[in-house]
Amino acid sequence: MSVHSHAGQPARPQDRINIGRLVSEYYTKQPDVQLVEQQVSFGTSGHRGNALKTSFNEGHIVAICQAVAEYRTAQNLTGPLFLGKDTHALSEPAFISALSVLIANDIPVVIQQDEGFTPTPVISRLIISHNKQQASQADGLIITPSHNPPTDGGIKYNPPHGGPAEGAITKQIEQRANELLANGLSDVKQVSLEHAMSSPLLQRQDFIQIYVDQLDQVIDMQAIAKAGIKIGVDPLGGAGIGYWPVIAKTYGLDLEIVNDVVDASFAFMPLDKDGKIRMDCSSPYAMTGLIAMKDKFDVAVGNDPDFDRHGIVTPSGGLMNPNHYLAVAIHYLMSNRDWPTSAKIGKTLVSSSLIDRVATLIDRPLSEVPVGFKWFVDGLHDSSYAFGGEESAGASFIARDGSCWTTDKDGFIMALLAAEILAVTGKDPHQHYLALVEQLGAPFYGRVEAVANLQQKQVLTSLSADSVSADDLAGEKIERILSHAPGNDAAIGGIKVVTANGWFAARPSGTEEIYKIYAESFVSQDHLASIITEAQQIVSAAFEQAGL
Incomplete structure (x- = not known):
């Protein structure tokens, strides 16, 4: 697009x-x-x-x-x-x-x-x-x-x-x-x-x-206050706008709300990538205003209107890619919380494989599930999952004592965690990301969309390993072809094809007449482009075989 x-x-x-x-x-x-x-x-x-x-x-x-x-x-x-x-x-x-x-x-x-x-x-x-x-x-x-x-x-x-x-x-x-x-x-x-x-x-x-009185059960609020982290907040006119001043007062935080406007037309928003008003805190276009203020704060955060998503802005790197921040958050939490080593890291199958590499690095179990936060609910509820996150900037994690915090995405705690990371380690989340990729490799991630009618979407939903005749993907041997998520064996509503240094997932949209291809390479941007091109060819071949 x-x-x-x-x-x-x-x-x-x-x-x-x-x-x-x-x-x-x-x-x-x-x-x-x-x-x-x-x-x-x-x-x-x-x-x-x-x-x-x-x-x-x-x-x-x-x-x-x-x-x-x-x-x-x-x-x-x-x-x-x-x-x-x-x-x-x-x-x-x-x-x-x-x-x-x-x-x-x-x-x-x-x-x-x-x-x-x-x-x-x-x-x-x-x-x-x-x-x-x-x-x-x-x-x-x-x-x-x-x-x-x-x-x-x-x-x-x-x-x-x-x-x-x-x-x-x-x-x-x-x-x-x-x-x-x-x-x-x-x-x-x-x-x-x-x-x-x-x-x-x-x-x-x-x-x-x-809610505010309980936040220190999940975030080290004292560490943030003691370190004097200067936090910028753009609620994007959302439902949490009345919460931030109470959070600042309750815990003594140096926190500034850069935009306190509530306007149901959201006329204050910069236009998103497609020219529409959309309060997407993971979009560099929608977050233009806060990104411009990045040097004014130690860390700046934004949220969508119902506060189940987060956007993290740092002086060193601007707006973080959601996948990058998820990897950093997981690495930090698993290294700084006294949680059972058996507690799983939950990720959706279209989230970055950098998370997989982090899980291997810290020797923690990983559970990969289909798209949708609902797949993390039971695990977060009984604390068998320590963390559940989506590539679309939604995540939550258990409380500091290992008990359940929320079973829905929590933009507040993901935002405050960025401040805690800086307060405790002296490095902002982007600096931690750079350290991770130096050790584990840098991911190149992309997503494309294409028009698909109902019949084509049904074909895509029913794809299996037998639907892919190719042995290689972008010059690498195909290691796995998934139609069910390895974390819970639930159908993914499409396929995921994996190689040693790359993957793609193709699935139909549940609300629009389109299908989506997510892809990632740990080689280069050109390698990513090749993965996406070959993924589109695989999907087109499946449509042709079905006579569509």
Whole structure:
């Protein structure tokens, strides 16, 4: 994909959304479940859509919440449901719609005390903390489309383990929600907003202080404060914006918020690579503003709107590639925490093989799983995984005492860990990365996308080792062809082809009419290009063999 001519530049008037129209169509457009694109569809991070395209509207939200209420009843979940929302324009009306259904179904709901914003990792932490202490099991809903553009909305369900719901659960919720939509929502229970807000079932808590007070269980906050690390923070207008000042005050940190604007149009954002407003803290285009300030701080951090992702900026290297930071974080944590040596390092199969090399270097078990943070949930919950991370800048890890912290991605702790690394070692994460690659080799990583129709995506999903006739990839002997992840033997929805110094993975998108090729080389940029070219040829051959 070519870089847009305005990428990294301030949003123009024509790039900004009409919030009034967006919210109006959330309430007025009615989904037609006969159209696939208007159905409830849970991907790896819940249901996402756009009110203007009738893919995220009030009908979707009330149907999903009714389906969740019925799921809770079937599972005998009697504890509270923690409800959070981010700063997208559609999150506020969806929050109101959700409350009206949950209260009507006699569910005890807990929200932020000022009805403010709540990040994804906070909901996970609240669920886990409650379920450790109470017999009645809690769960949660987070209203967010993550880093998606301002036009989008999203909602995801976290069951009692506190992490993203597994496929069996989301399939059940998805099917029931679509049944409810098909029946004209006649079985959906709702009360008025006034009734919901005054109901004794609705409780308000100070989520901010609860979460912040526990942060020293997972991060060495005293080390950061004692070292006087100067931290720059750009919340990108997200749900954690009210948390950072409390974190700074509680732990005595030298912390500056460089942008404290909350604007549902996100008009303050530089445009992303494709010329769209997108709050992607791993994108050098979206993070242009913070990168320009890199010399002002010892370390600077950014997060996406629901704070489940992180971006790390250092004076020595600018914005770190997410894969590079994951490798550094894993190496540091495993070397500086008193965790059981049997605790695994979890990575998705499209994350850098530098992580594999780090695991070998420090002699710790590695578990490679398919794309999606849900694959780390059980391991983080029982602490058999010390760390779980994705190449898309999402990760979490266990507490300093080895207990479960969150089972969802936590952008706060990954950001604060960068400051801890500098405070404890005297070197920033980029300097640690340079030391690692000097020892283990430098990775060259890339991702490309191509248009694929439904039939082609189905072919790609069903590929196996038998589908690849080649013996070599970019001049190296193919060592492994995977259709199932070695960490848990779950289907990867595509294939991964591995050589001694490179690999590629091809898989279809779950939400768009495209397929993606991820690739990496430990030889050179030219070698990476050859891997990608041959990967595209392998995929094209599979399509041709299927007559497509």
